[in-house]
Amino acid sequence: MADDVRILVIDAGTTSTRAMLFGADGACHGIEQRDITQYYPADGLVEQDAAEIWSRTLHAAQTMVKVAGGAERIAAIGITNQRETVIFWDRQSGQPLAPAIVWQDRRTADICATLKAAGHEGAVQAKTGLLLDPYFSASKIGWALKKWPQLAAAGDRLAVGTVESYLLFRLTGGAHLSDASNASRTMLMDIHGGGWDAGLCDLFDVPRAILPEIVDCSGALGHSAVAHFGAPIAICGAAGDQQAATIGQACLSPGDTKATYGTGAFVLTNVGRAPRLSQHRLLTTILYAAGGQTHYALEGSVFVAGALMQWLRDSVGILSHASESEGLARSVPDNGGVTCVPALSGLGAPHWRSDVRAVISGLSFAATRAHIVRAGLEAMAHQTQDLAAAFSGDGAPWQRVQIDGGMSANDWMAQDLADILALEVERPQLVETTALGAAMLAASGAGIYPELASAAAAMRSPARSFTPQMDDGTRARRIDQWQAAMARALS
Helix, strand or coil, X not given: CCCCCEEEEEEECCCEEEEEEEECCCCEEEEEEEECCCECCCCCCCEECHHHHHHHHHHHHHHHHHHHCCHHHEEEEEEEECCCCEEEEEXXXXXXXXXXXXXXXXXXXXXXXXXXXXXXXXXXXXXXXXXXXXXXXHHHHHHHHHHCHHHHHCHHHEEEEEHHHHHHHHHHCCCCEEEHHHHCCCCCECCCCCCECHHHHHHCCCCHHHCCEEECCEEEEEECCHHHHCCCCEEEEEEEHHHHHHHHCCCXXXXXXXXXXXXXXXXXXXXXXCCCCCCCCCEEEEEEEECCXXXXXXXXXXXXXXXXXXXXXXXXCCCCCCCHHHHHHHCCCCCCCCEEECCECEEXXXXXXXXXXXXXXXXXXXXXXXXXXXXXXXXXXXXXXXXXXXXXXXXXCCCEEEEECHHHHCHHHHHHHHHHHCCEEEEECCCCHHHHHHHHHHHHHCCXXXXXXXXXXXXXXXXXXXXCCCCHHHHHHHHHHHHHHHHHHHC
16 A cells, blocks of 8 residues: 555544544645634524635645645545534525524424424334434425525425535535435435435425435545646545444444544444344434445433533633543542532433423532533533433443543543443544544545545554443442432433
């Protein structure tokens, strides 16, 4: 394998968009990052400017192309992205027609509750693997089509898609595509048949004509327009961020499990070639599709992980920098009786309660900011442990957990996860496995490796292991304290 092969990855996340340059061995040769502005027009509403997403993504990518020495030095582009966020644009100009509605947005909670009360959730889950919740794209799209007149006024110029779909459109100069992993998160795709479902489109009042063509996650997806990088570059991989992170951790065999701790926390367990519908309010999702084969995963989604540390820093002022959290957690022997249920935008799996709000309980005059921060970090392990029970109930128990994401760099939190889960926890040297997974998809899609498994074997980062150290009594007391706090939040 040539040492000078370069793969450009676009990682369009929730709070930032980045371009990264990878070699065929998985080594990172450069990164350029730009923040993405979050807008909160009202309680429960989260929006972004799609024009900003595109311009900052393009700038970051162009910077990495220069680092590589020009477009001709790059073998392929891979894309990964924040999922469920929807963008509305003019298919002639490519310009957005409305704000992007972010995955965290809860404006369609009443719509989902009405559909659930009418008995639709079972049928929706059977087709999509998803539960009726405003987290997913379908209700967002239906709401926008009714509430924003400029979308109707656009007529047949209106195009709708998730973030990777919009980036593919702008990069290629007009290809309206969505990869199967992202399409499976819209609640409009039949994950068994692989296409948009007419019944689901009717249920959410979404015209099929505005949706993109669904394609594989790896293969020939198109070429970038010459104007962007000076020469066309093949686009050969695309996947939603959590699926990409699962691939980046080489979780390609049934039973392999990864947990990503970024803005939210997302746990995926590979379940193989047949979708498995959850009986414990987990999600069934497409892990990836390539070469005519579809691979599935069970997923548990926690809405607030790293976002809690951002909130403690930006809104409350307890932290100056998120990196302070580890030192503060170590500075006290325990949580001092303080528990934090971080439901700042409701609770995800396995509760799915958009109405629940965050609770910090057990405060006394003895409590310090260190206790509050430690309780916030402890919540990561407890939310994950709640998911572990649900996965086990669905016949997919974890044997070990491979963690990644920016928050996983915190050694204290990684050890706390191992202690509360009573499992081995592995963390790769390169914790940004989301981008690495997109690089693996692009490398196999471009033929640098013959298939995804070969790409993963060659590019995967070495890992550090954390093993359980906590005694059973302490663990039981921690879990009891958490469950009591959760019961108060749910009530």
